[in-house]
Amino acid sequence: MRFKTIPDETISRLFPYMRALVCLNEKGAEIVSSNRLSKICMINSAIIRKDFSYFGEFGKRGVGYNVPELLAKIRKILKLEEYKKVALIGTGNIGRAILSYNYFPSEGFKIVLAFDKDVNKIGSEINGIRINDIQNAQRMILDQNVEICIVATPVDETSKVINMLSEFGIDAFLSFSPCRLNLPDNVKVTCMDLSTELAKLAYYSNKEIEN
Amino acid sequence: MRFKTIPDETISRLFPYMRALVCLNEKGAEIVSSNRLSKICMINSAIIRKDFSYFGEFGKRGVGYNVPELLAKIRKILKLEEYKKVALIGTGNIGRAILSYNYFPSEGFKIVLAFDKDVNKIGSEINGIRINDIQNAQRMILDQNVEICIVATPVDETSKVINMLSEFGIDAFLSFSPCRLNLPDNVKVTCMDLSTELAKLAYYSNKEIEN
Numbered sequence: 001m002r003f004k005t006i007p008d009e010t011i012s013r014l015f016p017y018m019r020a021l022v023c024l025n026e027k028g029a030e031i032v033s034s035n036r037l038s039k040i041c042m043i044n045s046a047i048i049r050k051d052f053s054y055f056g057e058f059g060k061r062g063v064g065y066n067v068p069e070l071l072a073k074i075r076k077i078l079k080l081e082e083y084k085k086v087a088l089i090g091t092g093n094i095g096r097a098i099l100s101y102n103y104f105p106s107e108g109f110k111i112v113l114a115f116d117k118d119v120n121k122i123g124s125e126i127n128g129i130r131i132n133d134i135q136n137a138q139r140m141i142l143d144q145n146v147e148i149c150i151v152a153t154p155v156d157e158t159s160k161v162i163n164m165l166s167e168f169g170i171d172a173f174l175s176f177s178p179c180r181l182n183l184p185d186n187v188k189v190t191c192m193d194l195s196t197e198l199a200k201l202a203y204y205s206n207k208e209i210e211n
Numbered sequence: 212m213r214f215k216t217i218p219d220e221t222i223s224r225l226f227p228y229m230r231a232l233v234c235l236n237e238k239g240a241e242i243v244s245s246n247r248l249s250k251i252c253m254i255n256s257a258i259i260r261k262d263f264s265y266f267g268e269f270g271k272r273g274v275g276y277n278v279p280e281l282l283a284k285i286r287k288i289l290k291l292e293e294y295k296k297v298a299l300i301g302t303g304n305i306g307r308a309i310l311s312y313n314y315f316p317s318e319g320f321k322i323v324l325a326f327d328k329d330v331n332k333i334g335s336e337i338n339g340i341r342i343n344d345i346q347n348a349q350r351m352i353l354d355q356n357v358e359i360c361i362v363a364t365p366v367d368e369t370s371k372v373i374n375m376l377s378e379f380g381i382d383a384f385l386s387f388s389p390c391r392l393n394l395p396d397n398v399k400v401t402c403m404d405l406s407t408e409l410a411k412l413a414y415y416s417n418k419e420i421e422n
Contacts (some may be wrong), residue, residue, distance in 0.1 A: 011414070015407045022406075033367075039396070084413050093308035098405065100304065107406035108413075148412055150405075172416035174408055185250070188416050190408050194309065194361075195318035196226045197385055197401050201359055202319075203222070204297050205383035205399050 004078070010051045014074050016041040017051070022107055027182045033064040080108035087113040087146045089161055090153035091121055091131050094176050098150060099126040112144050113137075138168045159183060159205040217288065221262045225285050227252045228259070232282040233318055244275040291319035298324040298357045300372055301364035302332055302342050305387050309361060310337040323355050324348075349379045359383045370394060 020040040024032055034052075038045035052065065055073055075081050086109050086152055088095055095114070104110060115134040116122060122133045132140060141149070149170050153161050158177035165173070166187045173189045231251040231257045235243055245263075248258035263276065266284055286292050297320050299306055306325070315321060326345045327333060333344045343351060352360075360381050364372050369388035376384070384400045394400055 018410065019404060019407050026274050043343050078410055078414050080410055080413065084409070085333070086409065093304050093311065097304035097308065101405070104406060107410070109406060109409050128266075147416070148409060150409075172412040174390050174405070174412060188412060190412050192403055192405070192408060193230060194312070194385070195315060195320060196230050197403060198228065198295070198297065198320050198359060198361075199289060199291060199318070200223075201383040201385060201399060202291065203289050205358070 005130075006054045006115050011077075013041075013043060013047070013051055014078055016043065017048070018071065018074045018078065021067055021074065024067050025071055031064040032067050032070075036064075061107075075108065082108075083110045084108060084148060084150055085110060085112045085144055085146045086148045086150060087111070087115065087137075087144075088150045088152060089115045089134065089137070089165070090151060090157075091116045091118075091126065092152065092154070095150075095152040095156055096126055098152060099129055102127070109148075111150075113140055113146060137165070139169055141165070141170065144171065148174065150174045152176050162187065162189060216258055217265045221265055222288075224252075224254060224258070224262055225289055227254065228262070229282065229285045229289065230318075231289075232285065235278050236282055240278050243281075244277040245280050247275070286319065293319075294320060294321045295319060295359060296323045296355055296357045297349075297359045297361060298322070298326065298352055298355075299340075299361045299363060300326045300345065300348070300376070301368075302327045302329075302337065303363065303365070306361075306363040307337055308347065309363060310340055313338070320359075322361075323356060324351055326351075349378070352376070352379055352381065357381065359385065361385045363387050373400060374399065 001159055017037065021032070023040075034045040034048045037043075038042050041048070050135055052070070078126070079123050088098055091099065091114055095116075099111065099114060111129060114126070114129050115137050116131050117134045121131050124131055127179060147170075147174070149162075149165050151158055151161050151165075151173055155177040158175055162173050162175070162183055166184050171187045173187060175189050175191050177191065228248065231248055232243070234251075245256040245259045248254075248259050252259070266288060283292075285343050289298070297315075299309055299322055302310065302325055306327075310322065310325060317413045322340060325337070325340050325342050326348050327342050328345045335342050336381070358381075360373075360376050360383070362369055362372050362376075362384055369386055373384050373394055377395050382398045384398060386400050386402050388402065
């Protein structure tokens with residue numbers, strides 16, 4: 001309740017702050033200055049100081065912010081103090097890369113289930129996680145209280161899979177397909193969209209050259 | 212020059228508009244309403260109409276916008292009328308997924324080069340693209356006028372690779388590593404950061420439940 005007054009723009013910047021703090025924390029840094037955070041996050045240091053002022057006293061002028069304390073505070077605001085359980089659908093190239101990614105636990109997420117429809121993959125393990133038959137997804141996802149599904153299926157199957165999972169009560173999806181057409185209105189789908197990111201890079205890198 | 216007055220917030224929304232229009236165009240849609248675009252892009256339709264008003268007359272009240280014309284206009288503003296040449300560094304799981312992704316050409320990008328340091332991979336092809344020795348990266352990237360590099364190496368090699376490539380004059384990178392510490396200040400690195408996207412999803416999906 002006491003965080004209700006934090007503006008949405010500040011909330012949106014907590015994610016890159018958290019990311020930077022996780023990295024700094026893993027490297028053993030105890031203190032970070034707003035200038036250093038500014039360089040890492042590419043956010044103006046005055047904005048950083050203003051953002052942090054919304055949630056109490058962390059900084060010491062001329063010294064910096066306490067990394068573990070600040071990280072814990074941001075995690076609390078973002079409700080990421082406990083693991084969020086994640087299920088992965090689709091174990092092709094992208095799915096395998098995700099299962100092999102070992103940093104989720106330090107970041108508040110845990111892949112607890114993986115599914116595929118390919119009988120040659122079902123029953124095998126990647127990085128200690130068993131690949132299950134997609135036919136059993138409903139029961140297993142509900143049993144495990146999964147909160148988020150990562151959908152790494154081929155593009156033309158993504159909508160079908162998201163529609164199916166939303167009927168099981170899942171409403172938060174991370175997808176690697178470029179399109180989010182034909183999806184139910186009540187679900188949140190974040191698309192990791194390479195082309196859009198490339199377009200942004202191209203635009204802003206051109207822009208700098210012109211200046 | 213005549214686009215100088217388009218606000219930055221509008222520019223940032225052109226990327227999701229373009230993405231939606233590419234999809235609609237591929238599906239053969241000729242006309243799209245601001246309401247339909249609003250649902251696809253999750254952007255308020257009044258904002259969409261305001262954004263499009265900055266670059267001339269495309270809509271007919273009660274009919275909608277001409278999809279191919281609008282797409283061409285947005286591409287022009289974003290300077291994406293011609294292919295941007297892209298090089299990929301690292302052909303592990305993520306790199307292979309990227310090389311197998313066939314939608315880049317319709318979106319203004321073309322992967323022209325792929326590199327790895329693994330002698331077992333060098334010389335082989337994925338989706339028609341040859342994997343080259345990273346040792347030859349400088350010559351080949353300069354010869355081909357590559358503008359953007361996608362870095363899909365293991366996390367602990369990313370900084371080294373980006374530093375090396377920035378010395379060749381590349382200043383725009385897409386990375387899959389969570390950290391952007393220890394990078395030169397003059398390069399633009401966009402991180403496709405799964406954990407941050409998951410954190411956003413978790414936060415905003417919780418928030419909805421509370422309402």
